[in-house]
Amino acid sequence: MQFSKDFIQKVLNATDIVELVSEHGVALKQTGINFKGLCPFHSEKTPSFNVNSQRGFFHCFGCKASGDSIKFLMQIDRLSFTETVEELAKRAGIPLEKNSAQTRRQSSEEEGGLRCLREAASFYRENLSGPVGKIAQKYLHQRQVSENMSERFQLGISPDSWDETLKSLKQKNIPQQIIARAGLIKSGEKTGNFYDTFRGRLMFPIKDVRGRCIGFGARAVKPDDKPKYLNSPETSYYHKSRTLYGLFEGLEDIRKKRRLIFVEGYLDVIRLHEHGFTETVAPCGTALTPEHLKIVSRYADTAILLFDGDTAGKNAALRHAHLLLPQSMESYILNLPEGEDPDTFLLIHGKEGFEQLLERKVPALDYLVQQTINKFPDSIQGRMQGLEELLPTLNQIKDPKRQQLTLTTIAERMKIPAEILSRELKRKTNKNLRTEQENVMLHRLPKKTTISQDEQWLLQSLLRNGQLWPRVREHLKPEEFKTPHFHRLYARLLQLPDEAFQAFDPLKLEESDPELFQSVMMLLEEEIPIHDFGLSLKRIKERNLEIEYQQSLLHSQNNEDRAKAGAKRRNEEEKLKSLKQFFQ
Numbered sequence: 001m002q003f004s005k006d007f008i009q010k011v012l013n014a015t016d017i018v019e020l021v022s023e024h025g026v027a028l029k030q031t032g033i034n035f036k037g038l039c040p041f042h043s044e045k046t047p048s049f050n051v052n053s054q055r056g057f058f059h060c061f062g063c064k065a066s067g068d069s070i071k072f073l074m075q076i077d078r079l080s081f082t083e084t085v086e087e088l089a090k091r092a093g094i095p096l097e098k099n100s101a102q103t104r105r106q107s108s109e110e111e112g113g114l115r116c117l118r119e120a121a122s123f124y125r126e127n128l129s130g131p132v133g134k135i136a137q138k139y140l141h142q143r144q145v146s147e148n149m150s151e152r153f154q155l156g157i158s159p160d161s162w163d164e165t166l167k168s169l170k171q172k173n174i175p176q177q178i179i180a181r182a183g184l185i186k187s188g189e190k191t192g193n194f195y196d197t198f199r200g201r202l203m204f205p206i207k208d209v210r211g212r213c214i215g216f217g218a219r220a221v222k223p224d225d226k227p228k229y230l231n232s233p234e235t236s237y238y239h240k241s242r243t244l245y246g247l248f249e250g251l252e253d254i255r256k257k258r259r260l261i262f263v264e265g266y267l268d269v270i271r272l273h274e275h276g277f278t279e280t281v282a283p284c285g286t287a288l289t290p291e292h293l294k295i296v297s298r299y300a301d302t303a304i305l306l307f308d309g310d311t312a313g314k315n316a317a318l319r320h321a322h323l324l325l326p327q328s329m330e331s332y333i334l335n336l337p338e339g340e341d342p343d344t345f346l347l348i349h350g351k352e353g354f355e356q357l358l359e360r361k362v363p364a365l366d367y368l369v370q371q372t373i374n375k376f377p378d379s380i381q382g383r384m385q386g387l388e389e390l391l392p393t394l395n396q397i398k399d400p401k402r403q404q405l406t407l408t409t410i411a412e413r414m415k416i417p418a419e420i421l422s423r424e425l426k427r428k429t430n431k432n433l434r435t436e437q438e439n440v441m442l443h444r445l446p447k448k449t450t451i452s453q454d455e456q457w458l459l460q461s462l463l464r465n466g467q468l469w470p471r472v473r474e475h476l477k478p479e480e481f482k483t484p485h486f487h488r489l490y491a492r493l494l495q496l497p498d499e500a501f502q503a504f505d506p507l508k509l510e511e512s513d514p515e516l517f518q519s520v521m522m523l524l525e526e527e528i529p530i531h532d533f534g535l536s537l538k539r540i541k542e543r544n545l546e547i548e549y550q551q552s553l554l555h556s557q558n559n560e561d562r563a564k565a566g567a568k569r570r571n572e573e574e575k576l577k578s579l580k581q582f583f584q
């Protein structure tokens with residue numbers, strides 16, 4: 001959607017930028033006509049983030065971020081321009097422009113993709129009540145999912161065939177290219193023929209907050225069908241790190257209750273909604289991210305995270321407590337009794353039992369401190385080790401008041417003098433900048449802007465074509481990857497035995513190395529353009545050569561050094577020329 005200049009101006013005029021910035025966790029203090037605070041876009045200890053309320057803009061003298069309310073919201077919540085204007089209009093109670101002023105020129109691809117998914121959702125839904133749907137109906141019956149919930153969440157089934165979905169969508173005049181980009185079909189490696197991605201699976205349409213279907217979660221219902229869940233790929237409208245299952249369905253209630261319950265699976269969400277806990281959501285095929293929390297903090301003040309009672313659940317709870325602490329929402333952790341998940345618990349204990357269980361929720365901070373203390377021996381040394389684990393999280397709390405309060409609480413619980421804690425935190429802050437690079441998380445793909453596309457293509461091709469491995473192994477060292485994430489991933493892959501690549505089956509990694517598995521699956525999920533593998537390899541090598549050359553120039557003392565560097569580069573370039581043919 002495109003907005004008229006007048007409309008945008010009207011929305012901007014109606015938005016109090018000081019209020020907007022404050023709502024996003026930045027504590028502002030008035031100094032003259034300006035307001036000042038700690039910049040949310042870079043890490044700093046003295047405030048250099050200025051907000052001018054009258055003129056409606058912000059500026060950071062530290063990182064030079066600046067702009068109006070729209071720019072602020074786009075950057076902090078990572079929304080698109082359209083989403084931001086809509087959000088601000090909603091916030092100010094201004095109805096959106098209709099018809100005349102509204103030139104409907106949303107990118108045609110996005111519109112096509114969304115239409116394709118909408119058609120697919122109703123195709124899957126229709127199939128559920130037909131003969132094709134029997135197996136899914138049986139499954140839903142077994143899991144005691146009511147007709148009501150099936151309707152509320154628009155569940156469906158994808159036919160157990162190679163091309164029914166494709167045919168049905170083509171009949172509705174949706175181009176093959178768009179169906180492929182929406183992730184509903186894939187092309188065979190050798191034949192290049194397209195086939196349905198989801199076959200014989202229970203389909204959970206995933207919706208954005210506006211109720212548009214932006215992807216699917218697909219659960220296996222046939223015995224031995226693997227993996228258990230398949231997910232739609234990320235697209236320009238489906239960002240997994242920002243999407244929550246059940247949020248659209250529960251949004252009105254969430255706004256009223258100002259509370260959210262987080263669970264892990266689609267069926268858990270449905271079970272809780274069924275019992276009246278309509279404020280329940282779950283991430284879709286990814287772990288919960290700070291972005292998720294930031295988004296829901298617009299609708300709710302309290303978050304309760306539910307975890308299974310087993311060891312894996314407890315570990316996950318602890319990891320998430322770290323994630324919750326820096327957020328402004330009041331957050332709680334709740335471990336279910338050993339051996340139960342939300343689904344089974346509700347089936348056995350019902351609504352009342354669950355209400356009682358909710359009473360036993362523990363504030364995330366208490367949970368974090370208690371579990372961390374338990375991990376280490378009860379000695380000064382043990383407590384200092386525990387402290388080491390807590391400091392990075394404490395350091396992420398941006399609001400200084402909240403940070404101080406949390407620090408005092410931790411000091412009290414851990415019986416460590418607050419001054420020592422404060423000193424340790426300062427020491428950590430200075431070190432933090434360096435460790436950030438080392439803490440690359442394998443299970444989340446880095447942001448598009450920070451990665452090398454060639455490196456990503458190369459890895460994707462490798463994972464899809466096992467024959468390339470032996471040669472690539474010989475020619476490409478992990479350190480030649482400049483994206484830290486890919487560097488680590490490639491190094492980890494190299495540790496696998498040669499046989500693993502002949503017919504590379506990522507599912508085999510699921511148990512042995514879950515982190516690597518997730519990371520590999522994420523790469524495999526994305527559609528990659530048809531491209532020349534050897535060319536990518538060559539470009540990576542050329543790029544590295546250039547970096548190396550520039551560096552030797554930088555360190556060269558005299559002409560002779562520079563001549564040497566040049567000669568070396570020419571020599572390497574010659575070698576590279578043969579490389580491309582070699583890989584074809």
Ligand SMILES: [Zn+2]
Pocket residue numbers: 039040041042049060061062063064065
């Ligand atoms: Zn800044």
